[in-house]
Amino acid sequence: MALKNVRVFFLALLFLSSSLLQVARCQVGSDVEPTEAVEEVGDLGIVGEDAQDFGDENFSPAPGVNTVCVFPKNGARVVPAGEETELLVGMKNDAGDSTLNVIAIKASIHLPFDHQLLVQNLTAQAFNNASVPASAQATFPYIFAVSKFLQAGTFDLVGTIIYEIDQNPYQSTFYNGTIEVVEAGNFLSIESVFLVTLAISLLVLLGAWIRGQIKNLSKKTKRAPKVEVGTKTTDASMDEWLQGTAYTQSLSSKSKKKK
Template identity: 70%
Template sequence: MAKIRAFFILALLFLSSSFFLQVARSQSDLDAEADAELVAETVEEGSHVSDDIQDIGFGNFNPAPGVETVCVFPKNSAKSVVAGQETELLVGMKNEGEQSIKVIAVHASVHLPFDHRMLVQNLSTMAFNNASVPASVQATFPYIFAVSKFLQPGTFDLVGTIVYEIDQLPYQNTFYNGTIEVTEAGGLVSVETVFLVSLGLALLVLLGLWVRTQLQSLSKKTKKITKVEVGTRTVDASMDEWLQGTAYTQSQSNKLKKKK
């Protein structure tokens, strides 16, 4: 019974973790929608992505005061990235300062999740020509990247940076510093799928153990033999007819003769 209770507790933990996973996902979707509202597509006319990607050297610049950035993965709240295929994200910039911002480029890199010093891949740099964000205006800038098709599936950290100038002074903001899930091309198996399959197998094993325990307890009950005490009883007269002529009747007649 202790094992059955332990399995029940384990199943409850699995169910509760699945519930919180769904809640966290819903909350993530709500946050993405809220960020999407902030990321308004108000890029100034004439701003466009450069066809010739320049090799821009990124320094360790500080963010400018009054400049806020957000990141949205359109229709991809799980932040799933297929190795070797292009993935798009939107970088939102809000200028609450008094001067116009000149956007230079967007860059990103992939790192190991447990140690950011371990660089996995430098992603492409997307430069912008004539892209500016006036004071008290918010704008959206697309960024398309692709991780190496040889990158092993798993969880990695993506660090995205946008570089800009204010009054010819360079600044940069980290618009995203979080995890992404890299999957193989054409792969249908995800972490959530593995979790749900494991949960189903655990519940099936639990049910099988419970049924087996019930059958064993039922078979033990049926094997119990009730003891019946046998006392003195009278011999029915009809039984004498069956004993006529046997040694039993002869011995009984001899006893009667001796008594006489």
């Protein structure tokens, strides 16, 4: 009975842990909470994420424009989930005598083995008065935050900067590589809690099974064979049925010889 109760408890605990894990994973695809638009006074003229809708339109890169990406003080490219991370985009304008006007920076998170599987679109940061003169270079900051529900692991970050030269739109990919997403400030993850709960449940079930086997073995060893002790009784009806037969005659002759 105790073993049956342990099994029922184990199944209920396993079902509850699986439900919690499934809910947490379903929330991974949810959008990041909207942040306030950033307004700074300066030469860059950062407008914010709601200034312009860039859609999914793609442009080709302009010849002679080179880009580079740096994660300041974060060479390992570790990104805490739900917290802001900053990177710097460097541009050099060798496209001729025209000035390059930066429009926006956008990025997205993808699975490493297939970039067609989009995990999250990050905030697009627009610029108002950001330009790079001919034969000059400039650096532009980009601050992003991945979803706090995103599972820790390795993902690919694809960052793109959109700009204009002579009123013609272009875009260049400044980063297309891996980042390491970690949980911010959480000692245990949902997966860790699930695995620990599952391990404890298995140990409890194994202990109950071993205890039951020991009890059954001890009961078998304590059982003693039944031995019937008593006097032999003779059935009177059997004696009457055997009277006058060779069996009774042989018995009587044996008794006479003994005398």
